[in-house]
Amino acid sequence: MTRINTNVSSLVGRNNLQRANTNLAQSLTRLSTGLRINTGKDDPAGLIASENLRSDITAIRRAISNTDRANQVIATADSALGQVSSLLNDIRGLVTESANSGALSDEQIEANQLQVDSSLEALNRIAQTTTFQGRRLLDGSLDFQTTPGANATNLSNLEIDQANLGATGQTSVDVNVSTAATQATVEVGNLPDVTPTANASIDFEVETTAAVAATGQATFDPITQDATQGSATLDIESLATGSFTLAGQTVEITALAAGAFTGTTGNGAIASLQVTLDSDSNPGGTDVTVTRDGAGATVVAFQADSVTVDDVLAALSGVDNTSGGGNSGAVTFAGAGALAANDFVATTTGSGAAAITADTAALAPGSALAGGATNQLTLTAVADSNADGDQISVATGNPTVTITNTADADSATFDEGSNTLTVNISSADTSNRTLQEIDDLIDASGSFTATGGNSNLIGTSGADVTTTAAGNLAVTADGVAAGQAGQVIFDITATTASGADGNVAISFAEAALGTGGGDPVTSVIGDATNGYTVLINNESAGAITAGDVRTAILSIAEVDTVTLNGTSAGTLATQIEQFNSFGVDELASADVTLASGVSQEFSTATFALTTAAGVTGNFDISFTESDLGGSGTTAITVGNESGGVTPITVAVNNAATVTLEEIRADLEGLSQFGTVALSGTGVTGATTFDAGGADSVPVGTTSVVGAGSASSAFGIDADLVFELAGSTGSEVLSFEAGTSLQLLIDGVNAVGDATGVTASANGTNDGLILTSSEYGTSSLVDINVISEGSGGDFVANLTTGGTAESRRETGSDIVASVNGISATGDGNSLSINTATLDLSATVEAGFTGAIEFDITGGGALFQLGPDVVSNQQARLGINSVNTAALGGTSGLLYQLGTGGDFDLSTDATTAAEIVESAIDQVTSLRGRLGAFQRTTLETNQNALNDTLANLTEAESSIRDADFAEETASLTRSQILVQSGTRVLAIANQNPQNVLGLLG
Numbered sequence: 001m002t003r004i005n006t007n008v009s010s011l012v013g014r015n016n017l018q019r020a021n022t023n024l025a026q027s028l029t030r031l032s033t034g035l036r037i038n039t040g041k042d043d044p045a046g047l048i049a050s051e052n053l054r055s056d057i058t059a060i061r062r063a064i065s066n067t068d069r070a071n072q073v074i075a076t077a078d079s080a081l082g083q084v085s086s087l088l089n090d091i092r093g094l095v096t097e098s099a100n101s102g103a104l105s106d107e108q109i110e111a112n113q114l115q116v117d118s119s120l121e122a123l124n125r126i127a128q129t130t131t132f133q134g135r136r137l138l139d140g141s142l143d144f145q146t147t148p149g150a151n152a153t154n155l156s157n158l159e160i161d162q163a164n165l166g167a168t169g170q171t172s173v174d175v176n177v178s179t180a181a182t183q184a185t186v187e188v189g190n191l192p193d194v195t196p197t198a199n200a201s202i203d204f205e206v207e208t209t210a211a212v213a214a215t216g217q218a219t220f221d222p223i224t225q226d227a228t229q230g231s232a233t234l235d236i237e238s239l240a241t242g243s244f245t246l247a248g249q250t251v252e253i254t255a256l257a258a259g260a261f262t263g264t265t266g267n268g269a270i271a272s273l274q275v276t277l278d279s280d281s282n283p284g285g286t287d288v289t290v291t292r293d294g295a296g297a298t299v300v301a302f303q304a305d306s307v308t309v310d311d312v313l314a315a316l317s318g319v320d321n322t323s324g325g326g327n328s329g330a331v332t333f334a335g336a337g338a339l340a341a342n343d344f345v346a347t348t349t350g351s352g353a354a355a356i357t358a359d360t361a362a363l364a365p366g367s368a369l370a371g372g373a374t375n376q377l378t379l380t381a382v383a384d385s386n387a388d389g390d391q392i393s394v395a396t397g398n399p400t401v402t403i404t405n406t407a408d409a410d411s412a413t414f415d416e417g418s419n420t421l422t423v424n425i426s427s428a429d430t431s432n433r434t435l436q437e438i439d440d441l442i443d444a445s446g447s448f449t450a451t452g453g454n455s456n457l458i459g460t461s462g463a464d465v466t467t468t469a470a471g472n473l474a475v476t477a478d479g480v481a482a483g484q485a486g487q488v489i490f491d492i493t494a495t496t497a498s499g500a501d502g503n504v505a506i507s508f509a510e511a512a513l514g515t516g517g518g519d520p521v522t523s524v525i526g527d528a529t530n531g532y533t534v535l536i537n538n539e540s541a542g543a544i545t546a547g548d549v550r551t552a553i554l555s556i557a558e559v560d561t562v563t564l565n566g567t568s569a570g571t572l573a574t575q576i577e578q579f580n581s582f583g584v585d586e587l588a589s590a591d592v593t594l595a596s597g598v599s600q601e602f603s604t605a606t607f608a609l610t611t612a613a614g615v616t617g618n619f620d621i622s623f624t625e626s627d628l629g630g631s632g633t634t635a636i637t638v639g640n641e642s643g644g645v646t647p648i649t650v651a652v653n654n655a656a657t658v659t660l661e662e663i664r665a666d667l668e669g670l671s672q673f674g675t676v677a678l679s680g681t682g683v684t685g686a687t688t689f690d691a692g693g694a695d696s697v698p699v700g701t702t703s704v705v706g707a708g709s710a711s712s713a714f715g716i717d718a719d720l721v722f723e724l725a726g727s728t729g730s731e732v733l734s735f736e737a738g739t740s741l742q743l744l745i746d747g748v749n750a751v752g753d754a755t756g757v758t759a760s761a762n763g764t765n766d767g768l769i770l771t772s773s774e775y776g777t778s779s780l781v782d783i784n785v786i787s788e789g790s791g792g793d794f795v796a797n798l799t800t801g802g803t804a805e806s807r808r809e810t811g812s813d814i815v816a817s818v819n820g821i822s823a824t825g826d827g828n829s830l831s832i833n834t835a836t837l838d839l840s841a842t843v844e845a846g847f848t849g850a851i852e853f854d855i856t857g858g859g860a861l862f863q864l865g866p867d868v869v870s871n872q873q874a875r876l877g878i879n880s881v882n883t884a885a886l887g888g889t890s891g892l893l894y895q896l897g898t899g900g901d902f903d904l905s906t907d908a909t910t911a912a913e914i915v916e917s918a919i920d921q922v923t924s925l926r927g928r929l930g931a932f933q934r935t936t937l938e939t940n941q942n943a944l945n946d947t948l949a950n951l952t953e954a955e956s957s958i959r960d961a962d963f964a965e966e967t968a969s970l971t972r973s974q975i976l977v978q979s980g981t982r983v984l985a986i987a988n989q990n991p992q993n994v995l996g997l998l999g
Contacts, residue, residue: 611674
C-alpha cells in the first residue's frame with residue numbers, strides 16, 4: 001500500500017478488534033452475572049417474557065404461602081371440632097344411660113345431668129375461644145350472611161359451605177323446585193265392614209181379638225118423591241170450520257159468524273178457499289186482499305213476490321171491511337155475502353213461517369169450509385126447583401130458552417113468572433163460547449140439568465145467538481105420581497167401653513115436638529139401662545128425611561155407626577127418602593135390641609231392631625200417629641245428627657188400617673237397620689194395626705246405641721299377621737278378626753318410630769294407607785303378609801309387588817336446580833357444589849316453585865391463587881357450634897341443660913334426638929372442612945408447587961446464561977482480540993514502509 005492518508009487495513013483491523021472486544025465484554029458480563037439477559041438490548045422479547053414469568057413466580061410463591069396459612073386455620077378449627085364431637089358423644093351416652101330410669105335412681109340421673117351441664121358449658125367455651133391470630137373460628141362470625149327473598153320461608157337447614165361473591169361482595173341464589181319429593185306409600189283399599197251391630201226393641205200394643213160390635217136393625221116404610229122430572233131437548237148451531245194445506249203447513253180456519261155465510265151454499269158454508277200471489281198487480285208490494293165471489297169461493301191474494309204462511313194467517317184472522325180498499329194495506333171484501341170484521345180464526349199446526357214462493361197460479365185450494373153442525377142439549381128440570389112442573393104451577397106453554405148478550409158476566413137464570421130460561425153471554429168478553437160452556441151455565445142456574453153437546457164453538461160477536469125452533473124448549477110439566485118405594489133399613493152397631501158385649505134397647509115413637517120452624521124434627525130420651533126412645537115429630541110442617549132419623553140414632557152414646565141399607569130407589573147420600581109422621585109412612589114395627597157384641601183383647605208386638613252393616617251412629621226412634629190419607633202405611637223422617645245422635649220419627653197412618661208386616665218392612669227399609677224381626681203372642685205379620693183406633697203406638701223414645709259416629713265402619717274380617725318394614729327398621733304386627741280400621745292405624749303408628757312408617761285412613765275411610773316418615777328414594781314401605789285367616793280379603797286388596805302377599809314401595813327425591821344448575825336431591829334436601837357455589841338446604845315438603853335469597857356477605861375468604869380474582873379465591877362458611885346453634889327440628893342443644901325443656905329427667909327421648917342432630921351437624925362440618933383441606937388446599941398447594949417449578953425453569957431457560965456456551969464464546973473473543981490487536985499493529989506499521997521509497 002503506497003497511500004498513507006487513509007489506512008484502510010487499519011480501519012478494518014480496528015473494526016474487527018472493536019467487535020471482538022464487544023463480544024468479549026458481553027461474555028465476561030454473562031459469565032460474571034450468570035444471566036444471559038442483563039439489559040434490554042440483550043434480548044428484548046426474552047426480557048419481557050422473563051419479567052412476566054418472574055411476576056408469576058412471585059405471586060405463586062405467595063399463593064403457596066396463603067394456602068399453607070389457610071390449611072393452618074382449617075386445622076385449628078378441625079382440632080377444636082374434634083373436642084366438640086367428643087363432648088357430644090359423651091352427652092349422647094349420658095342421655096341413653098339416663099333413659100334407663102327403671103334401674104337408675106334419681107340421684108344418678110341428677111349426676112348425669114351435672115355432667116351434661118358441664119359438657120354444654122365446655123361446648124360454648126370452645127365455640128368462643130377457638131381463634132387463629134385473634135379471629136374466632138367457631139362462634140358463627142365466619143358463617144355466610146343471607147337476606148330472604150320470595151318463598152324463602154319454604155327453605156330450612158340452609159348451609160352455605162362455599163360461595164363466590166365476586167367484586168360486589170354478594171350474589172343472588174334462585175332455587176327452582178320442579179318436582180317435590182314424595183314418600184313411599186302403600187294402600188290397602190276396600191276393607192270389609194266390621195262394625196259391630198247394635199240391637200234394640202220396640203213394643204206395640206195391638207188388638208189381637210177384635211171387638212165385635214152389638215148390632216140391630218130398625219125398618220121404616222117411607223114414601224119416595226117423584227121418580228121423573230120434566231125434560232126436553234135444545235138445538236144449538238155451532239160455527240163452520242175447515243182446513244187446507246199451504247206450503248206444507250196445515251191451516252185450520254173457523255168462520256166466527258155463521259150469519260155471514262148464508263146464501264150460496266147454505267149453513268154458512270164456504271165453497272172453497274185459495275191463496276194466490278198477484279205480483280203483477282203491485283210488484284214488490286205487501287198489500288193483501290180477501291174476496292168472495294158469487295159462487296162462494298173465498299180468495300186471499302197477496303201482492304208480493306213471496307209471502308209466508310204467517311202472512312196468510314194474519315190476513316184471515318184480521319179481516320177488516322171498514323177500509324176503502326185499494327193498495328192501502330187493509331184487507332177488503334167484495335162480492336156477494338160480504339164478510340164482517342174478524343170473521344175468521346186461522347191457526348196452523350206447524351211453525352207458521354214457511355215461505356210461499358209460487359207464481360200467480362192458485363196455491364193448494366182449501367177444502368170446503370163445512371157449515372156449522374146442529375148440536376142438541378138435553379135439559380131436565382131439577383127436582384123441587386121452580387121448573388119442576390109437578391111441584392109448582394107454571395104458565396101455560398113451554399118455557400122459552402134465549403141466549404143473549406149482556407153487559408154482566410156470563411150466567412143462566414129461570415124466571416118462573418115469564419117461564420123463561422135466559423143464558424146471558426157477557427158482551428165485554430167477545431171470545432167464542434163452546435157448547436160445554438153453555439152447558440155449564442145452564443147447570444149453574446139450579447133449575448135445569450143440561451147434558452150432551454160437544455166442544456164446538458158458537459159465535460158471540462155482533463149479535464145475539466139464538467136457538468133453533470124459535471128458541472122454545474118443550475118441557476113436560478107432568479111428573480110421575482108419588483108412590484111407595486119399599487122399606488128403608490137402618491143397620492145399627494154399638495161399641496161399649498168393655499168391647500161391645502152389652503145389650504142396648506132402642507125404640508121409636510111419634511111425639512108432638514112443635515110446629516115451629518125452630519122445633520126439632522126428632523128427639524132422643526132414655527138411657528142404656530132402661531133403653532132409648534127416638535121420638536119423631538108428628539107436628540113437623542115439612543118432611544123428615546132418613547138422614548134426620550140417622551142423626552138421632554147416632555146421638556145415642558153407645559151407638560157407633562148407623563148405615564142405610566134399604567131397598568128403596570133413593571140413597572141416604574141424596575136424602576130423598578122422606579118420612580111423614582102424620583101421613584102414610586110407617587114407623588119401625590118393633591124395638592131394636594143391640595146385642596151379640598164381643599170384648600177386645602190386646603197383645604204386645606215386639607220389633608227387634610239390628611243396625612245395618614257399616615252403621616256407626618246412635619239413633620233415637622220415636623213414634624207418632626198422623627193422617628196420611630186413605631192409603632199408605634208410615635211416613636219416616638230421619639233428622640240431622642246432633643250430639644252424636646240421629647233422631648228418627650215414624651208417623652203411623654191413623655186414617656187407614658195397616659198390618660204389622662207393613663210397619664216392620666218400612667223400618668227394615670231404613671238404611672240404618674239391617675233386620676227388623678216381629679214377635680209376640682198371637683200376632684203375625686198379617687195382624688192389623690189401627691193407629692186411629694184401640695191399637696197404640698209406642699210412647700216415648702227408643703235409643704239405639706251403635707258404634708258411635710266417630711268409629712270406623714271398616715277393618716279386617718280375619719286374623720292377620722304381617723311384617724312391616726321402613727327406613728328405620730321392621731316390626732311384625734298381629735291383629736284379630738274384627739279389628740277396626742282405627743285400631744289398625746293405632747297399631748301401626750304405635751311402632752312408627754321403630755319402622756319409620758305411619759298409617760292413616762283413605763278418603764272414603766274404607767282403606768289403610770301406609771306412608772313412610774321420610775321422603776325420597778331412601779324412604780321405604782315394605783309390607784309382607786305372613787298369614788291371614790280363612791275368608792279374609794286383606795291380601796286380595798293389597799296391590800301386589802313381588803308376590804301376592806307383599807308389596808314394596810319407595811319414594812322419590814326432589815328435582816330442583818340452583819341458579820340454573822341441576823341440584824342433587826335427597827328426599828326434601830338438595831345440594832350443589834360448583835366452583836362458585838357450594839350449599840345444601842331442605843325444602844318444605846310438597847312445595848314446588850321458585851325460592852329466592854341473597855348471600856350478602858360473611859364467610860372466610862382465602863386467596864389461593866396468584867391472581868386476585870374471584871375464581872382463584874375460596875370463601876368458606878363456618879357456622880357456630882355453641883349450644884344455641886346445634887340441634888334440629890326437635891329442639892336445640894341448650895334445652896338439655898338443667899331445667900330445660902328436655903333435660904334428662906324430663907324427656908330423654910327428645911334429648912337423644914337433639915344430640916343426634918347436633919352430632920350430625922358437627923360431623924358434617926368437620927367433613928366439609930376436611931374435604932376443603934384435602935381437595936382444595938392440598939391439591940391447590942401441589943398444583944402451585946408444580947407450576948412454580950415449571951415457571952422457574954421456563955424463566956431460567958430464557959434469562960440464565962449457558963456457561964459452557966459463554967466460556968467458549970469468551971475464549972473465541974479473547975483470541976480474536978489478541979489477533980485483532982496484532983493485526984491492527986501490523987496494519988498501523990504498513991504506512992511506515994512507504995519511507996523505504998524515500999530512500
